[in-house]
Amino acid sequence: MMLEKFRKSPIGKQIIKPFVISIFAMSTFSIFLYANANQHEKDTVQSSLPNIILVMTDDQGYGDFGHNNNPIVQTPVIDQLANKSIRFTDFHVDPTCSPTRAALMSGQYSLRAGVWHTVMGRHILSDKINTLPEVLKDAGYKTGMVGKWHLGDNYPFRPQDQGFDHVLMHGAGGVGQTPDYWGNTQFNDTYFLNGTPKKYNGYATDIWFDEAIDFIDKNANKADPFFLYLVTNAPHAPFRAPEKYIQPYRDLGVPETLALFYGMITSIDDNMGKLRKAMQDNNIVDNTIFIFMTDNGSVMGVQSKKLVSDETRSIIEKKLGQKIPSLNYDMRGAKNSSYEGGHRVPFYISWPNGGLIEPGSIDGLSAHFDVMPTLLDLIGVDTSTLDTDGISFKSALKQGTELPDRVLTVTTQRVLNPDPNRPYAVMQGKWRYVKASGNKDALELFDLSKDPSQTENVKDKYPEVANNMAKQYQQWWQYTTAKGLDTTRAIIGSTHENPSRLTSHDWLAPNTKQVGHTTGFGDDKWAKKGWLGKEENFQISPWKVKTAAKGLYQFTVLFHDKPANKVIPRQYAHLTINGQPYVKKLAKGATRVSFELPLEKQNLDIKAWFSDSKNNSDKSLAAFFIYAKRI
Template sequence: MKLRIFSNKVKPLSILLVGLLAIAGCSQQESASEAKDTSAKHSAEKQPRPNIILVMTDDQGYGDFGMHNNPIVQTPILEELANESQRFTNFHVDPTCSPTRAALMSGKYSLRAGVWHTVMGRHMLNDQHHTLPEILSDAGYNTAMIGKWHLGDNYPFRPQDQGFDHVLNHGGGGVGQAPDYWENDQFDDTYFLNGKEKKYNGFATDVWFDEAIDFIHQQANKEAPFFLYLSTNAPHVPWRAPEQYIEPYKALGLNDDMAKFYGMITNIDDNIGRLRNAMRSDNIEDNTIFIFMTDNGSSMAHKSNGEPLTWLDDDVIAAIEAKTGKKLDSLNNYMRAGKSSTYEGGHRVPFFIRWPNGSLGQPGEFNDLTAHVDVLPTLLDLAGIDGQNIETDGISLVPALKEGSALPDRTLIVTNQRVLNPDPERPYSVMQSNWRYVHAEQTGGVELFDLTNDPGQTNDISAQHPEKVIELAQAYEQWWLHVIGKGTPTTRPVIGSEHENPSRLTGMDWLSPNTDQVPWWPGFGDDKWGKGHGWIGNEDKFMVSPWALKVAENGNYTLTLYLHDIPAKKVIGKSFAHLQLNGETITQPIAAGATSVEFKVPLVQGDIDIRAWFDEQTDDSALSTGLPAFYMYVEKQN
């Protein structure tokens, strides 16, 4: 096997200034030669290619595990898995969902993959990338994706367009968001099975694992290996779980949020046990690479400013300590901040990998600096797949896994953009060994930390190490040029394609000026994360923003506008509907009591920006104050 490895190793300052390619992602001849030799040594196939199961949970941080200094949350099965696995304890992802997933699927930094937000059309993984499931499929794998995708809900960005043969997923980034099926609330919901709506009974996480186990049973006796990507929406908000998982945490004296969050995690733990039992019963465990990881830091830590412990009073803490026999002084593994932050708590996550038949080393821990971009080259290396022409920002972790070898010194960078267009002044963290050069707040400065003596990142030592500040600042500048060197083109869902016709478009994909103008918050259910908290009922607070689309071919199209999605049967309650196509507006009256308005228009192949809204005007003069159409269905007529 020959992997094209792009090293991010930072050289001394004199060498750092030589040029972009030495730092920001291009291979060095010496390290590339070593990588090829190592890859060749490990590529000989002594057995059939392994199955691959990659489980990733959502918004579960490093500290949200019993084995990581959290005596409250119950995760015994994951702890058993960890003890049987090789564990990378200095493993990093992006601080939010879609960027991490884009890096995982492409092997490239999320900005290079074209994904830097979770909404606003900036979360769709461009189909120009040769994704991990596509590579594995080319090598003969049967592929399945179950749960949360969050890299695009329309062609050509859906999981079935990006290399997965079998797909069961919910829409958007969380159950109940605008792209999801109307009124999904994580219990007895309708999901999308290979693009078709299907009703399921039970709690969402249980449904994902049921489908995964069924897939394993179907694949177990086939000659071809399989790749299963099981990505839960839990414990992402809305925080909900079956009551039997919540009640034990309430009994400890935890508040409602913490009880539900930890209840979701314990439910995941039980389901991991069911999945592993299925692997054993089908006799596939030994030749299956099993990976467990999470997608960003803890949303609980995010909500509590980094330390959920502050939500507990002294009496509750004392009672928990008496019950567990353990000192309760951190619920975030002593890290600063959580999800969305570029402090350590926002992007350091667990990574466990296990393969009994794979000639891996003994279970244990590696503290080498590693990241999501390493998963793709590592899996190709382990599976003996030639990755010579696969461009990646990661490195193969096989030398560490099989021989215990130290990985190269390197510099890794994460950023939290969450804006319409990338901005180098947005928060970031430059990581090198135990150094962290962090710009954590948009209006703040840059801090330098040494995690060796300051794991909580409380002591800024930039004044004491000006040379390190210069080195890491320059590394960041050159990395930025690397990741946006080819630009950041808008990814456009394709309408009128034979692969998806009609297309269902939602306001989550508007190119809005800021995140607050996107209806992304889950809107269903009867608790505080549902009705009254999300976008439903607050429709008039959103501005009319465009969908950026691509017309597949010339023809006559029907565009149907809705205030809410079809199942809601929501009366629009306005007099006129407006459809603006690349700046040209068409207006139609709305019939009394109508829930939709239909426009029939000819469209020309190519890029098109579409705005749609309702108001009381006969022209587009009220565009700035109009009531947006949150859903639009587009169908090319035969």
């Protein structure tokens, strides 16, 4: 539709010239000319709309790159990319995964888009939002996503439901989390290819980039451009990588946890080199908008300083032959923090044929929800009706104009229901008004122009600035929550996904510790952080879904997922649907039990557990999985 509008526009008419050949005078030679003219038209269309590749890594902060004052971590490809790109020096995202992704896909503040946590169903992006890939599809783009989605694992919230033509992904927020395929460890795993499990050999990061390169090879130089959203799980925990990437850091004297983390990063960098080569081989570098960014501050931003003692630093510096200025770009805070280190991240963009200014830096506040209006503006899509909180960078990118003075806010909620007293930061220019904890009195004001590391609270020195930013926060809260914050419900029994696999990751639990979000596979310390072997610590919490239509529904209740074939260690299975209880005696050695119920088209609150009595009075164990199917 958008392509047709482009063809009919004055510019399109100049670029895409119609070839009108009278059918009555058509000869063999004229047929040849006509065919070549049509091919020329297709090539012209392709060159007029750029491809878009957006790469985003996970939990990698501003200081986790060689070019950002960290000589330990080896990122030569990304360093070179940064030097050839326009770099936004004051770019902000949310302090955690899903909210950033929601803002990126919607062009809205994550809270307004209805995403404020990474579990509890609060990470699910509503299907009512017109997403970036959906708009790009309307503009004629072929869309592909590879890696981490983390905005919903059930219909209608999966990436293939939200605008992507081709999807290869792991489940939830990390490889090995509960919605992921059972047993995944980042090596030789099973991932979801367009919704169907498929076994892959190799390391997760390599698999994502191989799939991305295959997508480029298949879609480059076609009549329609493509949008590729390449989103790695690395370097999100668990910290695992091939030994060839880890050992050089060990040899340098880097502490083990940091060596694993940096090994994952160097693996990404290695693969970035392969991706860039694939672009060169397909001759699409010049006509591709290429973006590199990360999703939140470094997960190791604070720990890295603790791990690298003065003695360790001295040993590493001696081997490197140079000083280590900083491991977190001298920023305070890390992932999940409202201090700068939690939400200021790198953002690099290039488009050689797009008339952008020379590579360099752009200062001024910018954010993740600006990406959608910017991309659409750059490719000529009308954004006048776009419901966005962002602005377009087009004039800054093409004319070098300064970004406007603006006020931006980030918050870290991570609770079942949003609370205005949770941590936040209000930003204007170099001012930062920060609430770093749940303490109502813990309010601070920082002037980054004099204090980039946020060490001196000047709230009492500049009360007018603090009071104004406090008012800005109250207005922002009212704006982002004005329409309410409804629970997003997956749809069971649809033709798009039947059965639907419900997992403990999406329990609406009272707090994050009561969510079974990470399973715990592997033989390292990361495996011990999962819920396997600790099932009795979790209380029974509900799933909230809705039925696609009236009919007979089957609920297959399991303790562990199907591939585990785990015997349920109790005698009775319990299921409640909107408070109505159902109980079944388990056969000896049973790994699952099914309930069949007639249901209307309606909202459902579901709970499931196992016990040794019909009345559920002793030692209950939650059911971590349910397969819901309309039969």
